[in-house]
Amino acid sequence: MTETAAPTWYVEDDGVVERPDSPLARSRRTTELTLVIMSALITGAAYTVTALGTNAEIPPGIVFFVAILLGLLLCAHIVVRLVARGADGTLLPLAALLHGIGFVMITRLDDELAGLQATWSLVAIVAFVATLLVVQRASDLARYSWLFFFVGAFLLLLPLVPGIGVNINGARIWVSLGSVNFQPGEFAKVFLAIFFASYLADRRELIAASTWKVGPLRLPEPRYIAPILMAWGFAVVVMVFQRDLGSSLLFFTLFVVMMWVATERIGYLVIGIVLFAGAAYFSWTQFGHVQTRVDIWLDPWADPLDDGYQIIQSLYGLADGGLTGTGLGRGNPGQVPEAQNDFIFSAIGEEWGLIGASAVLMAFVLIVGAGLRIALRTDRTFEKLLAVGLTTIVGIQGFIIIGGVIKVVPLTGITLPFVSYGGSSLVANYVLLALLIRLSDSSARRLGELPDDPTPTERWKAWRLGRRLRRDERRAAA
Amino acid sequence: MNRQIRQLALGLMACYVVLFVALNYWQVGRKQELDARFDNTRQVLREFNKPRGPIVTSDGIVAAVSFPTAPGEPYDFRREYPTGDLLADITGYFTFAFGSTQVEKMYGDVLTGSTTEQQVRGLGDLLTGGTGSTGTVELAVRHDAQAAAKFLLGGQTGSVTVIEPKTGAIRAMYSNPTFDPNTFVNADFEIAQEIITDLQNAPGNPLLAQAYQERYMPGSTFKVITTGIALESGIATLDSQFASEREWVPPQTNDPIQNYNGSLCGGDLATVFARSCNIPFAQLSTFLGPEAMVAGTEAWGIGEPLPIDLPRPIASTFGNTDNLAQELPLLAIRGFGQSEVQMVPLHMAMVAATVANGGQMMAPYAVESTFDQEGRVLDETSPSVWKTPISPTTAEIERQLMIGVAERGTASCCIALNGGIPVAAKTGTAELGDPTNPDLSHAWIIAFAPADDPQYAVSVVLTNVQSTADVAATGGRLAGPIAKGMLDFLLTGPGAQPVVPAPGAGG
Numbered sequence: 001m002t003e004t005a006a007p008t009w010y011v012e013d014d015g016v017v018e019r020p021d022s023p024l025a026r027s028r029r030t031t032e033l034t035l036v037i038m039s040a041l042i043t044g045a046a047y048t049v050t051a052l053g054t055n056a057e058i059p060p061g062i063v064f065f066v067a068i069l070l071g072l073l074l075c076a077h078i079v080v081r082l083v084a085r086g087a088d089g090t091l092l093p094l095a096a097l098l099h100g101i102g103f104v105m106i107t108r109l110d111d112e113l114a115g116l117q118a119t120w121s122l123v124a125i126v127a128f129v130a131t132l133l134v135v136q137r138a139s140d141l142a143r144y145s146w147l148f149f150f151v152g153a154f155l156l157l158l159p160l161v162p163g164i165g166v167n168i169n170g171a172r173i174w175v176s177l178g179s180v181n182f183q184p185g186e187f188a189k190v191f192l193a194i195f196f197a198s199y200l201a202d203r204r205e206l207i208a209a210s211t212w213k214v215g216p217l218r219l220p221e222p223r224y225i226a227p228i229l230m231a232w233g234f235a236v237v238v239m240v241f242q243r244d245l246g247s248s249l250l251f252f253t254l255f256v257v258m259m260w261v262a263t264e265r266i267g268y269l270v271i272g273i274v275l276f277a278g279a280a281y282f283s284w285t286q287f288g289h290v291q292t293r294v295d296i297w298l299d300p301w302a303d304p305l306d307d308g309y310q311i312i313q314s315l316y317g318l319a320d321g322g323l324t325g326t327g328l329g330r331g332n333p334g335q336v337p338e339a340q341n342d343f344i345f346s347a348i349g350e351e352w353g354l355i356g357a358s359a360v361l362m363a364f365v366l367i368v369g370a371g372l373r374i375a376l377r378t379d380r381t382f383e384k385l386l387a388v389g390l391t392t393i394v395g396i397q398g399f400i401i402i403g404g405v406i407k408v409v410p411l412t413g414i415t416l417p418f419v420s421y422g423g424s425s426l427v428a429n430y431v432l433l434a435l436l437i438r439l440s441d442s443s444a445r446r447l448g449e450l451p452d453d454p455t456p457t458e459r460w461k462a463w464r465l466g467r468r469l470r471r472d473e474r475r476a477a478a
Numbered sequence: 479m480n481r482q483i484r485q486l487a488l489g490l491m492a493c494y495v496v497l498f499v500a501l502n503y504w505q506v507g508r509k510q511e512l513d514a515r516f517d518n519t520r521q522v523l524r525e526f527n528k529p530r531g532p533i534v535t536s537d538g539i540v541a542a543v544s545f546p547t548a549p550g551e552p553y554d555f556r557r558e559y560p561t562g563d564l565l566a567d568i569t570g571y572f573t574f575a576f577g578s579t580q581v582e583k584m585y586g587d588v589l590t591g592s593t594t595e596q597q598v599r600g601l602g603d604l605l606t607g608g609t610g611s612t613g614t615v616e617l618a619v620r621h622d623a624q625a626a627a628k629f630l631l632g633g634q635t636g637s638v639t640v641i642e643p644k645t646g647a648i649r650a651m652y653s654n655p656t657f658d659p660n661t662f663v664n665a666d667f668e669i670a671q672e673i674i675t676d677l678q679n680a681p682g683n684p685l686l687a688q689a690y691q692e693r694y695m696p697g698s699t700f701k702v703i704t705t706g707i708a709l710e711s712g713i714a715t716l717d718s719q720f721a722s723e724r725e726w727v728p729p730q731t732n733d734p735i736q737n738y739n740g741s742l743c744g745g746d747l748a749t750v751f752a753r754s755c756n757i758p759f760a761q762l763s764t765f766l767g768p769e770a771m772v773a774g775t776e777a778w779g780i781g782e783p784l785p786i787d788l789p790r791p792i793a794s795t796f797g798n799t800d801n802l803a804q805e806l807p808l809l810a811i812r813g814f815g816q817s818e819v820q821m822v823p824l825h826m827a828m829v830a831a832t833v834a835n836g837g838q839m840m841a842p843y844a845v846e847s848t849f850d851q852e853g854r855v856l857d858e859t860s861p862s863v864w865k866t867p868i869s870p871t872t873a874e875i876e877r878q879l880m881i882g883v884a885e886r887g888t889a890s891c892c893i894a895l896n897g898g899i900p901v902a903a904k905t906g907t908a909e910l911g912d913p914t915n916p917d918l919s920h921a922w923i924i925a926f927a928p929a930d931d932p933q934y935a936v937s938v939v940l941t942n943v944q945s946t947a948d949v950a951a952t953g954g955r956l957a958g959p960i961a962k963g964m965l966d967f968l969l970t971g972p973g974a975q976p977v978v979p980a981p982g983a984g985g
Contacts (some may be wrong), residue, residue, distance in 0.1 A: 261482040304517060312517075318504045319512035320520040332523045354505040358498060365494045372487045376480055384479055388486065395490040399497065408500045 021085065021450040028089035029081050035093030036077050040070045043100025046328060050108045050351075053329025069100070072125045079129045080437060083136070083455075086444030087437040088370050094363050095418050095433050099124075099426070101360065102419030105347050108329055109340045113421050120423035124430040131434035136455035138435070138442040142382045145198030152191030155184035156234055160241055173244045185238070185247050186415075186428035190435070192231070193254060193389035200262035201382035208263040231255040236279060243289055246400050246414030252276055253396045254389060261388050262381075297410035310337050314405050317350035318357075325353025340421040342413050346405045360419070361402070368395040371436055378443035387439050390432050393417075519574075526574050527554040528590040531612035533569050533581055536649075536846055539621035541565040542572075542582065556664050561621065563658040564628055567651060567687035568619050568788075568844050571659035575667055576674050580687065581615055581845060583789050588613040588848045588856065596850050611851055618846040618859070623650035626967040630960045635682055636921075636940035637689040637823045640964060643831035643932045645861035646840030648786075650964070651824065653688040655680065682941075690784055690791050690842075693820035694939055697906030697953065698738075698754045698888075699922045700815025702829055702876060705751060707774030708762040709872040716875055718747045720758035728764055728810040735760050735810060738907065739950075751879040752887025754905065756814045763813020768802035771809060777867040778832075778839070784825055785841040785864050794821045815906060827937035830924035832865075833880060833902070834932030837873035839865040880904050881929050892958030893925060896966045900929035903961065905953035910942070917945040923957035927965045934968050936961050 044066035051059040059065065073096050080087060103121065107114035135141060141148070158175050159165035166174040166181065173183050200207070203224055210218040219225065232252065239248035256272030283290045292307060300308030300315075313336040320326055333339045333347030340347075349357040371391025375384045394417050401420075404411035415425040445452040454462065504512070512518060533542040541564075544555040557572050559565070570580025578586060587593050591600060591611030600611035627638035627650045637653030662673040677685050686692055708714035722744025725734035735757060737743040743755030750758040763771055775781070775796045784791040797818025802809050811817040821829075824842060832839040841864040848856040868876070880902035884893045889903040906922030921943045926935040938960045943951040967973040 257486060261479055261486060264479060264482055315504055316512055316515070316518045316520055318501070319509045319518075322505055322509050326524070330524070332520055332527065335520070335523070349501065349505060354501055357501055357505070361494050361498055361501070365491060368490045368494075369487065372483055372490075375483050381479070384483070388483060392486070392490075395493070399490070399493040402497050403493075403500070406497065406500050406504055408496060 022448075025086045025444060025450040028087070029085055030089075032080065032089035032092055033077055035090065036073045036096055037070065039093050039097035039100055040066065040073050042097060043069060043104060046101065046104045047107065049327075050104050050329040053327050053351075054108060055329075072122065076125050076128055079132055083132050084437050084441035086450045087441040088374060090366060090370050091433055091437055091440070094367050094370070095430070098360065098363050098418035101348065101352075101356075102344060102416070102421070104328075105333070105344055105351075105419075106340050106421045108351075109334060109347065113340055116423070117421055117426075120426050123423065124426040127427045128430040128434045131431045132438060135435065135438050136457055138383050138386065138439045139380065141194050141386070141435075142198040142201070145195045148191040148198075149195035152188045152195060153234065155188040155191065156238065158184045160237075173242050173247065183422070183424040185242075185244065186422075186424040187431070189247075189250065189254065189393055190390070190428055190432050192234075192251070193258075193393060194386060194435075196231070196255060196258050197382050197385035197389050200258055201380075201385055204262040204381065207259075208265055210265075232275060239279070239283060240287070244413065245290065245293065245410075246397075246404070246412030249276075249400055249412060250393065250397055250414065252279075254392050257392045257396075258385055258389050262385055293410045293412065297407065300407070310343065311405070311407060311411060313337075314343055314346035315407065317346050318406065321350040321353045321357075323354045325349075325351050325356055327351065341415060342401055342411070342420065343405050344420050345402045345416055348419075349406075364395065364398040364417075367391075370440075371395075374436060374440045374443065377447065378439060379446065380443075383439050383442065387436065390436050390439075393432065394429070522574060523553075525586070525590070528592075529555060529612045530557065530572070531589045531591070531614045531851065533565075533585075533589070533615045533617065535565065535617050535619055535621040535624070537620045537622055541617065541621070542569045557659075559659045559663070562660065563656045564624055564652070565617075565619065565621070566656050566659055567653055567689065568617060568624075569659070570687075570788075571663050573663050573670060573674075575670065576662075579685070580788050581617070584787060585613075585615045585845065585848065588615060591851065593856070595856060599850055599852075599854075613851065613856060614849040614853075616846045616849065618647040618649065618844055619651060620649050620973070622973050623964075623968060624652050626650070626964060626971075626973060627652040630963040634940050635942060636938065636957075638936065638938050638960060638964060639689045639824050639827040640934050640936045640968065641824075641827050641831050641840075641842055643834035643840070643926060643935045646828075646831070646842045646864075647846065647859075647861070648824070648842050648844045649934065649968070651687070651689045651844065653823070655682040655684040657684040687788070688823065690786055690788065690822055690824040693792055693794055693822045693825075694920050694941055695817075695908035695910065696815040696819060696821035696826060697908030697920060697922055698756075698815055699826055699829070699904050699906035699924050699937075699953070700812075700819055700821065701751065701754065701759045701906075702833065702880070702904050702924070703775060703778050703780075703867075704759045704763055704771075704813045704815075705747070705879065706778070706833075706868045706872055706876060707766060707771065709875055710774070710868055711766060711770055713765055714747060714762055716747055716878075720744050720747070720750050720755070720761070723757050726757040726760060728760060728807045730804070731807040733807065735807075748879055748882050751904075752882040754883075754888045759814040760810035761813075764806055764810045768799065768806075768809055771813070772796060772799050772802070774867070777865060778829065779825065779865045779867075780821075784822060784828075786824065787843045787845050787859065792822055794825045795819070815908060816911075823937050823939050826922065826924050826939070827935050828864075830880075830902075830904070830926045830937060831932075831935035832867060833873050833876045834926040834935050835873070836870040837866055837868040838863045839867060877902055877929065880925075884925070884929070888952070888954040889923060889925070889958050891954055893923070893954070893962050895927055895962060896970045899927055899965075899969055901925055901927040901962075901965060902929040902932075903958070905958065907950075907952045915944075917951070918942055919945065919951055921951055921956040922953040923961045925961045925965065927969060934965060936964050938964070 048062055106117050159173050164175050166176045168174050173185050174181050175184055207220040207224045210220050212219045212221050235248045235252040238244050259268040296307050300311045304312055317333055328351050331350040333350050336343045336346055368391055375387035378384055397417050401414045401416050403409040415422050417429045530544040532540050534540055541561050542559050544557050547556050570582040572578040572582040591613050596611045631638055631654055635654050640650040641648050657677050662670040722742055724742050725736055727734045737756045743753055780794045780796050783793045808817055812819045828839050841862045843859045847858040850856055883889050884901045884903040888905040893901055893903050895901050903925035908920040910918045912918050921940040924937045926932045938957040940956050945951040
């Protein structure tokens, strides 16, 4: 799928035709600007009200805070406007809103973490901008698919390396380098999604053909499904050796969904579910920590002071919040251990009530909708699959952890994208967001909503090519 | 592939619909059930983690105060009671798991700044750079008077109550046994539970403010009430003469009533009141009859919980009155404060205060005023008349009678005040009639001074005192010196100094 055809636009370099953007594309940027300002104002207001609720004080640095926040978001917006101006206008504001709500809750729960999270927010925006600048065309990513595979696999397995891998809260998903701790798995999921999109885009027909007969089953050729089985293997490794049920479930769902969409065969979904059910049952019988999780899920009140404590406190918090919440800064979300991480959604449910928590759910639904709309609009298989993969990551990750804290599914430690405390998660999700925005922009250009201008890299390459051609011409003339 | 993508969209949407439904289930459907679960501490924690203002005595001593705890402590604040057990009956306690009592309970919303007025003011303050909204409660109770009461009571079981006759302000209300809230309010759950259970089971019920939450047989101090009813009804006057008798057999019985120690006792009203003869008052009670006596005692507020601004006051009682017409001997005995009559110590101070205040019984109050965080007055207690059981004329007669008790009667041994300040009093020795211990009694005195311009009314009761062969445990002898000490302290002693205004008072 690599683009080998030489671009043709430079031929008319005497005067590149100035074609204005379509009104639709222009209105997207206006929408984005308006929504970004609104989410900054909502965050600022929530920050103020929370401080009032907690200390009965208007936070002294509120103007500064809103200015910095607005500045960061406007930076991101301007970069989108410069290098991806055809992109969907709702993704960035939605992420910013979730990020802002999360930041307000983290500040309210723990002042020290707030400072770190602020730093990570800055890094995340920089990563967002950098991703947009580096990945100038979505199709570029497909060229490096195997690189992404190896980097992804490396990152995923990194915490298992003795010496740098660290056990935190029973899960071995952290890597400690000097004073910096990070969760490489957060990045691995993005990289593996890119690899899978590329791999499946190239071989979807072959895999779907299913020419290998095993008894009554018709399976794809073993060599085509080998990487898929490998992915399943990764999921198992993550579950067994890193004890990270949430990430394992997330990887597995990601692979199965992408296989299904790529092959258009529901059978893969079924096989995936059967495989997962088998693995889940096996691990339930074999691993104490899985059994504990399931037991807590079935009846947290069986051990209310130890194993069940966290989820019970989460439910009490949600109940205390009720429809309208206890008020920002007026609840006791600190009762829930790890409220700033996995349980941030129950903290929001407690203080912002059903109304606020539903707003968070809506934001995730809208992100999923925007992401899948990108997948529908684009005409290239790789981009479709990548958009599906990235969207599935956000959607499923949100579902797994929110479902976990409100006792819909067994609790598995995983972060709530954009909302939870944690640098790796925030940065990785902003990279993911930038990729979705890039995909959206690419499809908009191909749909002719705005001129498909050459990217700076392409301009530079064209200039080099042109120089060589002219030089050749001169030599030929001489 | 687009079909699969649309199906995926539906699938993910369905996931979030499930989450939304589950959220409704927990936050709305099962809210009440979860809120009510015994191990759900959210509601009480919210109350407990609010900043809480101080309780200050009227002479400016902090009786309860909150300090923020170090980060990581289970609660945001520690509640401390710098005066230990001295004011525990007034302030009560404020605990995480065991509720709160007294001022801490009654004024919880003021202390945490939760009253509507404080919230509205708090909003205004935010705009003008003010901070927070806790409240301060200033007691009518004086720390120095309370300390004097504790000192005078020594280790004896009983209580001392001082009120101002003209206003009803409680200046001291101390009782033994009591407790120190510091021992459990900040303790871990198990320790606190143990201490509180021990206190609940301890003899004398230290957790109660006995001065207004317990009642005791009043003995002869009740004669002030009987006399008041008789004077009001007109069946007795200052000139009434009572035969000098050792025994008197009331109707419906052959069992005679005797005076204290079986003595011979009689004369005019002033004499029998001063000597505290029993028979004249048994006769008055009988002649008045059940209806008049019951109505009369009700006019004095007996049978109604005291109108104090603290939680769970108890009511004094005249005993079971259902069949009193057939039980005239009981009515006769109750006329001098024995049998089923039980009076709250605070109520007896109010009885003295009524005589001192021209017949008007003021509603007692322990809290003088409340302030917001900026020191502005939220509320000031305005004195109010609770009952008017006797006319000013009757009150004047009774005042003279009580002066007689102090000058030449049962209190003359022990109540004469320093500096010759005139004082009025009535003693009481309530014989409990315990068959195993016939010498057990409650020793009472009620008094007010100066008798010509009453400033303070005091009631003292020492419960379950034991007479010995040498010393009769009478109200005059045992309780009298405590009342004298109290009035001396307040009128001519260190307590006579002008009251220092409380910090924050006066804005």
